[in-house]
Amino acid sequence: xxxxxxxxxxxxxxxxxxxxxxxxxxxxxxxxxxxxxxxxxxxxxxxxxxxxxxxxxxxxxxxxxxxxxxxxxxxxxxxxxxxxxxxxxxxxxxxxxxxxxxx
Amino acid sequence: xxxxxxxxxxxxxxxxxxxxxxxxxxxxxxxxxxxxxxxxxxxxxxxxxxxxxxxxxxxxxxxxxxxxxxxxxxxxxxxxxxxxxxxxxxxxxxxxxxxxxxxxxxxxxxxxxxxxxxxxxxxxxxxxxxxxxxxxxxxxxxxxxxxxxxxxxxxxxxxxxxxxxxxxxxxxxxxxxxxxxxxxxxxxxxxxxxxxxxxxxxxxxxxxxxxxxxxxxxxxxxxxxxxxxxxxxxxxxxxxxxxxxxxxxxxxxxxxxxxxxxxxxxxxxxxxxxxxxxxxxxxxxxxxxxxxxxxxxxxxxxxxxxxxxxxxxxxxxxxxxxxxxxxxxxxxxxxxxxxxxxxxxxxxxxxxxxxxxxxxxxxxxxxxxxxxxxxxxxxxxxxxxxxxxxxxxxx
Numbered sequence: 001x002x003x004x005x006x007x008x009x010x011x012x013x014x015x016x017x018x019x020x021x022x023x024x025x026x027x028x029x030x031x032x033x034x035x036x037x038x039x040x041x042x043x044x045x046x047x048x049x050x051x052x053x054x055x056x057x058x059x060x061x062x063x064x065x066x067x068x069x070x071x072x073x074x075x076x077x078x079x080x081x082x083x084x085x086x087x088x089x090x091x092x093x094x095x096x097x098x099x100x101x102x103x
Numbered sequence: 104x105x106x107x108x109x110x111x112x113x114x115x116x117x118x119x120x121x122x123x124x125x126x127x128x129x130x131x132x133x134x135x136x137x138x139x140x141x142x143x144x145x146x147x148x149x150x151x152x153x154x155x156x157x158x159x160x161x162x163x164x165x166x167x168x169x170x171x172x173x174x175x176x177x178x179x180x181x182x183x184x185x186x187x188x189x190x191x192x193x194x195x196x197x198x199x200x201x202x203x204x205x206x207x208x209x210x211x212x213x214x215x216x217x218x219x220x221x222x223x224x225x226x227x228x229x230x231x232x233x234x235x236x237x238x239x240x241x242x243x244x245x246x247x248x249x250x251x252x253x254x255x256x257x258x259x260x261x262x263x264x265x266x267x268x269x270x271x272x273x274x275x276x277x278x279x280x281x282x283x284x285x286x287x288x289x290x291x292x293x294x295x296x297x298x299x300x301x302x303x304x305x306x307x308x309x310x311x312x313x314x315x316x317x318x319x320x321x322x323x324x325x326x327x328x329x330x331x332x333x334x335x336x337x338x339x340x341x342x343x344x345x346x347x348x349x350x351x352x353x354x355x356x357x358x359x360x361x362x363x364x365x366x367x368x369x370x371x372x373x374x375x376x377x378x379x380x381x382x383x384x385x386x387x388x389x390x391x392x393x394x395x396x397x398x399x400x401x402x403x404x405x406x407x408x409x410x411x412x413x414x415x416x417x418x419x420x421x422x423x424x425x426x427x428x429x430x431x432x433x434x435x436x437x438x439x440x441x442x443x444x445x446x447x448x449x450x451x452x453x454x455x456x457x458x459x460x461x462x463x464x465x466x467x468x469x470x471x472x473x474x475x476x477x478x479x480x481x482x483x484x485x486x487x488x489x490x491x492x493x494x495x496x497x498x
Contacts, residue, residue, distance in 0.1 A: 011319070018319070018326040020264050021203035021302030025309035030318075 006031060006074075033061075036078030038093040044068050046090035053082035053091060106287040113276035116244040116283050117183070117209045117269075118143030120251035122153045123291040124207075126181040128173035130158040130166045136186040136221075138211045138277050144181075163188040167195035167208075174204035175312050177303035179255065182206070185273060186213035189227045193234065199266045200235025201327065202313050203302055205258030206266040207251065212240075212373065212424075213273035214459045222460020223273040224424040225372060229401065229433040235327060237267040237334060238401045240372040245283045247271045249351055252286070256295050256341050262333040264302065272374040274460065286349055294348050334403045356405035358397040361387060362412060365394030367475035369454075370409075370438060371422040372398050375463050379422075382468040393472045398434065409441040417479035418450050420471050422490075424457035431455075431487055450478045456490030467491050 012018050042053075047069060054062045054069065061075040062082065071082075083091040111119065117140045121129070129148070131141035147153035156178075158169045163184050170180040184192060189210055199206055214224045228238060237258065241247040250269050258267040271277060286294075304310060316323055339355040346352035360376075361383050362368055371379055376397045386393045396412055396419075398405070413419050419442070423432025430436065435453035442448045454471050457463045467490050478484040489496070 012322070015322050015325045015329060018322055020261075020326070020330065021300075022304070022310040022312045023314065025311040 031074040033074055033076055033078075036073075036076060036096060038078045038080060038095055039073060039076065040071055040078070040080065040082050040091045041094050042069055042071065043090045043092065046088055048088055048090070050087070052085055052087065056081050056085045106290065107285050108282055109285050110280055110282050111244065112139070112278055112280050113244040113247055113271050114138045114140040114211075114278070115143050116248040117251055117271070118147065119285055120248040121181050122147045123286060123288060124181075124252055124255050124295060125153070125179070125297075126155055126207075127178035128156045128158065128170065128180045130160055130169035130173070130180070130182045132160050132163050132166045132184075132188065136184075136188050136211070136213055136273075138183065138185060138209075138273070140183045140209055140211075140277075163192040164195060167192040167199065167206075170206045170208075171195060171199050171202070171204060171313075174199070174206050175202070175304055177298070177300055177305075179259075179298040180204075180206045181208070183209040183211075185211035186215060186227045189231060190215065193231060196231060196234035196236060196266075198313060201323070203264040203327070203330075204266060205255065205264055205298075207254040207258060208236075208266070208268050209247075209251065210268050210270045211273040211277045212270050218459075220459035221273075223275050223374075224458050224460065225270075225433075226425045226458075228268060228270050229425050231268075232402055232433070232437075235265065235331075236402065237263075237265050237331075239267065239269055239399055240401065241269065241271045241276065242374055242376045242397065244271075244276055244279075244281045245351070246353060247276065248283055248285070249345065249349070249353070252291060252295060253341050253345055255298070256344075257334065257337055259298055259300070260333075260337045260341075263330055263337050265327075265331055265334065270373065275374045284349070284351075290348060294345065331403050335400075335405065338400065353399065354397075356400045356403075357408040357412075358395075358399060359412065360395040360397060362394035362396060362416075364392055365416055366392040367418045367420070367472060367479055368394040368396050368412060368416050369420045369422055369468070369471055369475070370396040370398050370434065372401070372424070372434065375422065375424070375457065375468075378463065378465055379468050382465050382472070385465075386469065386472060391472070391476070393475075401434070401437065404437055404441070406441040409438055410445060413438075413442045413449055414445055416449050418452070418475040420452045420454055420475045422454045422456060422463070422471065424463075426455050426458065435487075450484075451486075452478060452484055453487045454490050455487060461491055463490060 148157040173180040254267040379395045421435040
């Protein structure tokens with residue numbers, strides 16, 4: 001699964017144009033991560049690229065298309081499953097705003 | 104199979120109608136307050152005369168959830184309930200209507216606990232008026248059978264796409280027997296085409312159902328409301344097509360019985376309309392201009408018809424087999440909301456009777472008409488009057 005993409009959404013101009021029931025699947029029309037308390041941070045030096053986090057992420061928010069695994073924070077809800085499942089301890093959960101507070 | 108005359112209970116009439124409409128999935132929870140309708144349907148599935156998936160579930164909440172799941176893959180689904188069972192599935196009702204799944208459900212109108220009373224009144228279904236379901240109330244087993252067949256055609260109409268609850272009075276209709284005309288399968292197949300919808304999950308063309316729409320929830324529900332406003336004309340069209348095919352017409356949203364020149368009319372739902380017709384006939388014989396307004400559909404509500412009738416009578420009574428405790432009868436509230444738009448509304452009385460299955464006799468109905476004649480002459484009357492009460496009360 002590729003990480004979710006936000007697609008352009010053509011909002012109907014008129015109520016009558018709204019769908020009656022089912023809509024085409026796979027449309028993410030807005031970023032969706034507003035309630036995250038902790039963010040997972042990957043230590044790239046420790047990561048062995050096993051893709052376990054990629055497989056378990058319930059939101060498909062981990063991108064493996066590049067050389068390194070990256071987390072799309074626009075979709076990561078901060079559930080922490082990736083950090084829990086990582087066998088080499090490469091993912092740490094950091095409280096949102098903690099870096100700023102520390103600074 | 105050609106049509107024939109059969110002697111059946113209201114439950115069995117529903118089961119026969121369901122077999123004719125060929126649903127793909129039936130979900131049912133068979134314990135009290137369920138009726139034998141689903142037992143008869145299970146017999147049909149077992150003997151192969153109805154080729155459907157019969158899902159035995161563990162509660163009414165699950166019965167409606169299973170029907171929703173079936174509808175979500177494009178199946179024609181049926182379930183049945185009654186009383187507390189309807190309330191237990193209440194959470195799922197707006198899921199179904201909002202997702203625009205045209206499920207048809209039989210509801211045997213029976214009272215709500217407590218006290219536990221089992222017998223028929225309308226408190227169960229009227230508590231679910233706001234669930235987004237079409238609601239029809241039937242007077243006889245024949246009408247119920249016919250409305251189950253009509254229900255799929257109404258609900259599945261592209262201009263409507265709303266679930267429909269077919270209500271019949273518990274015991275009075277479900278457990279009594281009458282001769283009914285059973286249509287032939289070929290004629291029903293011609294009247295009711297197979298269900299074909301784009302509103303379903305599809306592996307070839309992935310679609311989302313029961314999705315979240317935080318920002319556009321309001322527009323989706325406006326669309327639902329606007330489509331429901333199409334239902335009265337679809338109901339009228341289906342009534343006409345059914346009548347042409349099977350010879351039985353039901354007058355669409357409202358049936359007016361001897362209302363043309365009536366001075367006073369009584370509005371009622373369901374089986375009590377049968378008794379009321381007899382009283383209307385008897386009083387007409389005596390020269391008293393009375394009429395029955397049989398309110399067939401509570402949702403959508405026939406605002407225009409009610410306004411038109413109220414605009415030409417001297418008094419209007421509303422017989423509620425229910426009460427919204429703390430206010431008045433639920434049908435009365437709905438009637439008043441239409442009638443109040445008239446510049447000079449007729450005086451109105453809310454008769455509350457039949458709670459928990461209390462009998463409403465011909466004498467009771469005659470009494471209601473007499474009260475209406477009195478208020479039409481300017482006599483002061485209580486706005487809410489209880490019918491056939493077993494002891495004195497001070498209110």
